[in-house]
Amino acid sequence: MENDVVLRVKDLKTFFYTNERCNKAINGVSFEVKKGKTLSIVGESGCGKSVTASSIMQLLPDLSRIEEGEITYFGEQGEVRIDKLKKNGKDMRKLRGGDIAMIFQDPMTALNPVYTIGFQIRENLQNHMKMNKKQAHKRAVELLSLMGIPNPEQRVNEYPHQFSGGMRQRAMIAMAMSCNPKVLIADEPTTALDVTIQAQIFELMMKLKEEFNTAILLITHDMGVVNEVSDDMAVMYMGNMVESGGTKEVLKNPCHPYTKALLESIPILGKGRNQNLEPIKGSTPDPYQRPVGCQFKDRCNYRSEKCEEMPPEEIVQGEHMVRCWHWKEVLEDGK
Numbered sequence: 001m002e003n004d005v006v007l008r009v010k011d012l013k014t015f016f017y018t019n020e021r022c023n024k025a026i027n028g029v030s031f032e033v034k035k036g037k038t039l040s041i042v043g044e045s046g047c048g049k050s051v052t053a054s055s056i057m058q059l060l061p062d063l064s065r066i067e068e069g070e071i072t073y074f075g076e077q078g079e080v081r082i083d084k085l086k087k088n089g090k091d092m093r094k095l096r097g098g099d100i101a102m103i104f105q106d107p108m109t110a111l112n113p114v115y116t117i118g119f120q121i122r123e124n125l126q127n128h129m130k131m132n133k134k135q136a137h138k139r140a141v142e143l144l145s146l147m148g149i150p151n152p153e154q155r156v157n158e159y160p161h162q163f164s165g166g167m168r169q170r171a172m173i174a175m176a177m178s179c180n181p182k183v184l185i186a187d188e189p190t191t192a193l194d195v196t197i198q199a200q201i202f203e204l205m206m207k208l209k210e211e212f213n214t215a216i217l218l219i220t221h222d223m224g225v226v227n228e229v230s231d232d233m234a235v236m237y238m239g240n241m242v243e244s245g246g247t248k249e250v251l252k253n254p255c256h257p258y259t260k261a262l263l264e265s266i267p268i269l270g271k272g273r274n275q276n277l278e279p280i281k282g283s284t285p286d287p288y289q290r291p292v293g294c295q296f297k298d299r300c301n302y303r304s305e306k307c308e309e310m311p312p313e314e315i316v317q318g319e320h321m322v323r324c325w326h327w328k329e330v331l332e333d334g335k
């Protein structure tokens with residue numbers, strides 16, 4: 001095991017069971033998150049990004065469960081198999097919000113409307129960092145100031161509804177960062193914010209990553225964001241990882257038709273209005289009636305008989321992995 005890996009997910013399978021039907025929402029996903037680096041997981045709505053995050057945090061909805069696979073956290077006290085921990089047991093509660101923190105698209109998922117921002121950050125610090133009330137208050141003010149919130153001494157005593165959307169997002173990040181987490185999971189953290197605030201929040205996250213050597217697992221559907229902020233990336237489709245590797249390498253040499261299609265569907269800043277944007281044809285299949293073999297085949301121009309069988313993971317070079325029978329053709333066509 002390379003010692004820069006802080007979180008490893010191996011062959012994860014998380015299924016939903018509704019009305020005697022099974023949705024294999026995550027069907028054998030593997031990746032590693034490295035110390036002080038950002039890994040982005042990207043893919044269309046429903047591909048399994050959020051369920052991956054909830055599996056790691058053991059915050060899965062009632063009808064779902066981890067069926068197989070390993071989720072290992074490499075902490076200062078040694079390895080912890082998260083998938084083996086009790087959802088609400090002492091060890092999981094210690095990890096959650098402590099060593100592994102999460103920020104959400106909607107800050108009100110994490111913030112309680114009836115308590116002041118300061119109270120909520122203090123509570124986290126008192127629980128996880130064993131600080132007394134006075135120390136925790138001082139640190140809460142420092143954290144708000146670090147997040148760029150003006151007048152932190154005054155604002156620490158305000159309620160979430162007194163904060164703007166962007167400020168609430170900052171307050172939630174302050175709460176998540178309060179216990180110096182080793183891993184920060186960010187699930188579409190800026191989708192609800194306007195572009196300027198979005199850029200500021202990412203800038204802030206990257207600053208924190210540098211300062212505290214935090215590993216970030218960023219969940220997004222936005223290839224532009226992936227390009228801007230991540231060291232590594234993984235593309236998900238229908239519960240599978242179809243391509244992964246260093247961000248620069250994957251974006252330069254996409255080998256999966258789906259990655260290529262995602263890239264062709266986004267505008268490039270500064271290229272003006274006359275760009276040939278290609279929406280991805282078709283739509284994602286019904287998760288309860290998944291196709292046999294490659295999940296992307298019905299939307300793919302490279303489809304052949306081989307695709308009736310699920311392609312294996314293949315190494316393109318170094319850490320660049322792809323799951324497509326036709327990746328060499330895809331790569332060649334991109335040149």
Ligand SMILES: Nc1ncnc2c1ncn2[C@@H]1O[C@H](COP(=O)(O)OP(=O)(O)OP(=O)(O)O)[C@@H](O)[C@H]1O
Nearest residue numbers: 016023025044045046047048049050051052061287
């Ligand atoms: N609470 C739930 N009950 C039943 N099925 C669910 C639930 N949450 C997610 N799923 C299913 O799990 C699969 C993966 O969903 P997930 O929310 O992880 O996708 P996502 O990539 O995060 O999408 P989005 O970008 O829209 O959040 C989908 O097929 C979805 O229908």
